Amino acid sequence: xxxxxxxxxxxxxxxxxxxxxxxxxxxxxxxxxxxxxxxxxxxxxxxxxxxxxxxxxxxxxxxxxxxxxxxxxxxxxxxxxxxxxxxxxxxxxxxxxxxxxxxxxxxxxx
Amino acid sequence: xxxxxxxxxxxxxxxxxxxxxxxxxxxxxxxxxxxxxxxxxxxxxxxxxxxxxxxxxxxxxxxxxxxxxxxxxxxxxxxxxxxxxxxxxxxxxxxxxxxxxxxxxxxxxxxxxxx
Numbered sequence: 001x002x003x004x005x006x007x008x009x010x011x012x013x014x015x016x017x018x019x020x021x022x023x024x025x026x027x028x029x030x031x032x033x034x035x036x037x038x039x040x041x042x043x044x045x046x047x048x049x050x051x052x053x054x055x056x057x058x059x060x061x062x063x064x065x066x067x068x069x070x071x072x073x074x075x076x077x078x079x080x081x082x083x084x085x086x087x088x089x090x091x092x093x094x095x096x097x098x099x100x101x102x103x104x105x106x107x108x109x110x
Numbered sequence: 111x112x113x114x115x116x117x118x119x120x121x122x123x124x125x126x127x128x129x130x131x132x133x134x135x136x137x138x139x140x141x142x143x144x145x146x147x148x149x150x151x152x153x154x155x156x157x158x159x160x161x162x163x164x165x166x167x168x169x170x171x172x173x174x175x176x177x178x179x180x181x182x183x184x185x186x187x188x189x190x191x192x193x194x195x196x197x198x199x200x201x202x203x204x205x206x207x208x209x210x211x212x213x214x215x216x217x218x219x220x221x222x223x224x225x
Contacts, residue, residue: 001169006152032211043200043216044153051211089153097143097166097208102152 006101029094114217135203142184
């Protein structure tokens with residue numbers, strides 16, 4: 001089955017810095033790449049997604065890039081704020097249901 | 111529009127017992143997937159149901175089972191509970207099948223504790 005590797009597992013930044021989280025996947029049929037944010041005690045919520053026919057997508061301070069040849073995609077958060085502190089999950093789907101990475105705990109210090 | 115609803119929110123069970131969790135998807139959504147979330151392991155896929163049929167199953171023992179009803183509501187059952195089954199169980203609903211790249215909306219989860 002699909003295997004999704006996510007790095008780093010923990011990321012600490014100062015407020016205003018940028019944060020980058022990277023994921024690699026194994027299934028070449030993967031064509032949908034969402035990112036979810038899960039705040040403590042809450043449900044995961046979609047923050048941005050990208051499809052295989054697009055290389056980059058931006059939404060305000062958040063951007064996702066995709067390299068299908070290398071089978072990796074990344075989440076970029078600029079001008080981080082304390083409310084960005086959460087666990088972020090990447091995921092892919094292709095022939096099957098969404099497969100998630102193990103998550104990155106992002107800590108933004110004021 | 112109501113979101114994904116999971117019941118109950120919390121459960122405490124004894125080893126060897128069985129448990130049934132329920133998930134009501136967003137109206138109009140036909141796909142329901144179940145995930146087990148434990149610290150350090152992320153979201154591990156259990157199974158997906160679409161139009162009352164199980165489409166995919168993750169790498170979990172046969173003690174974990176599920177079903178979907180004609181109104182798209184889904185239940186999952188865990189028999190002969192083990193301590194290691196303690197986890198947050200999340201369901202997610204989508205308008206279409208999981209392999210068609212549609213957004214998945216998560217419920218609040220059911221926190222199962224096995225003692």
